[in-house]
Amino acid sequence: xxxxxxxxxxxxxxxxxxxxxxxxxxxxxxxxxxxxxxxxxxxxxxxxxxxxxxxxxxxxxxxxxxxxxxxxxxxxxxxxxxxxxxxxxxxxxxxxxxxxxxxxxxxxxxxxxx
Amino acid sequence: xxxxxxxxxxxxxxxxxxxxxxxxxxxxxxxxxxxxxxxxxxxxxxxxxxxxxxxxxxxxxxxxxxxxxxxxxxxxxxxxxxxxxxxxxxxxxxxxxxxxxxxxxxxxxxxxxx
DNA sequence: GGTTAACGGTTTATATATGAGTCATCATGT
DNA sequence: ACATGATGACTCATATATAAACCGTTAACC
Numbered sequence: 001x002x003x004x005x006x007x008x009x010x011x012x013x014x015x016x017x018x019x020x021x022x023x024x025x026x027x028x029x030x031x032x033x034x035x036x037x038x039x040x041x042x043x044x045x046x047x048x049x050x051x052x053x054x055x056x057x058x059x060x061x062x063x064x065x066x067x068x069x070x071x072x073x074x075x076x077x078x079x080x081x082x083x084x085x086x087x088x089x090x091x092x093x094x095x096x097x098x099x100x101x102x103x104x105x106x107x108x109x110x111x112x113x114x
Numbered sequence: 115x116x117x118x119x120x121x122x123x124x125x126x127x128x129x130x131x132x133x134x135x136x137x138x139x140x141x142x143x144x145x146x147x148x149x150x151x152x153x154x155x156x157x158x159x160x161x162x163x164x165x166x167x168x169x170x171x172x173x174x175x176x177x178x179x180x181x182x183x184x185x186x187x188x189x190x191x192x193x194x195x196x197x198x199x200x201x202x203x204x205x206x207x208x209x210x211x212x213x214x215x216x217x218x219x220x221x222x223x224x225x226x227x228x
Numbered sequence: 229g230g231t232t233a234a235c236g237g238t239t240t241a242t243a244t245a246t247g248a249g250t251c252a253t254c255a256t257g258t
Numbered sequence: 259a260c261a262t263g264a265t266g267a268c269t270c271a272t273a274t275a276t277a278a279a280c281c282g283t284t285a286a287c288c
Contacts, residue, residue: 002246002247002248002270002271002272002273003246003247003248003271003272003273004272004273004274005157005246005247005273007157007158007176007177007180008157009176009179009180010180010183010184012183012189012194012199013176013179013180013182013183014176015192015199015200015203016179016183016189016190016192016199017175017176017179018203019190019192019199019202019203019206020190022203022206022207022210023206025210026206026209026210026213028217029210029213029214029217030213032217033217034217034219034233034234034235035217035234035235036234043119043121043122044121044276044277045276045277045278046235046277046278047236047237047238047276047277047278048275048276048277050235050236050237051275051276057174057175057176057179058174058175058176058274058275059174059175059275059276060171060172060173060174060175060245060275060276061131061171061172061173061174061175061178062121062123062127062128062131062171062172063121064175065123065127065130065131065171066121066123066124066127068127069124069126069127069130070124075126075130076130076133076134077191078129078130078133080126085126085129085130085133086129088133089129089132089133089136092133092136092137092140093136095140096136096139096140096143099140099143099144100143100255100256101254101255101256101264101265102254102255102256102263102264102265103142103143103146103147103148103149103256103263103264103265104255104256104257104262104263104264105148105263105264106257115242115243115244115245115275115276115277116240116241116242116243116276116277116278117242117243117276117277117278118242118243118244119243119276119277148263148264148265149264149265150264158246158247159246159247159248160247160248160265161246161247161248161249161267162245162246162247164265164266164267165245165246170245172244172245173245173246174245174246174275177246214285214286215234215235215284215285215286216233216234216235216284216285216286217234217235217286218232218233218234218285218286218287219233219234
């Protein structure tokens, strides 16, 4: 990250990350798994898991989702042992083909009055 | 990141990130927003948004969620204008208070000195 | 109460993610 | 058909996220 940039996050974003972090911590304790164990199985360090469980916004999404997956937390309401995720991806990609490939801003203001 | 670490990701993790990236791209096109516009409103660079829309696992979760939020995508089935997210957080934290704070592993073999 | 493993909070070195910039291509609105 | 703005695919410098190590505290089991 060149040119130090202070990120601003909407409240909704922060809450979403916070919720996921809490779900992760609860799931880990409930399953009686040590932080070290979960970290190793998720291929991350223990300090990384600590930040994830604290709801750090700067963690890699892949790492956070991997921990959630290891702990059996369903993402986007798609069960892990089903094909719903793949199906959702296909459906979304299908919608994409129906859309224009580029977004073009109108140079002229169209009279869209009424 | 010291000691170059190659991360391994489960299929489910990859698909979850991929799905979110597709949802983001579809939402952006549907709302007729330029990549540059969305990037600016999300406080990230255009190249960052490119990686997010490609489903890069190494993007910051805060950045990805922020883009999703800007585009009106609901995370964890919680509508952005409601209190469901905060309520879910509270409920999860409440569950946490009922759990032990540490996970203890070694259930040592009890006195076998008959 | 005593033992000890688990946890939180540091620090440090380094691999790398990110922002900024450039360029070629092409889809899109006129 | 044409002009051009949007996009993808790079490169590069650097701010920083991360793994590893350590330590003091604390909670869990005996």
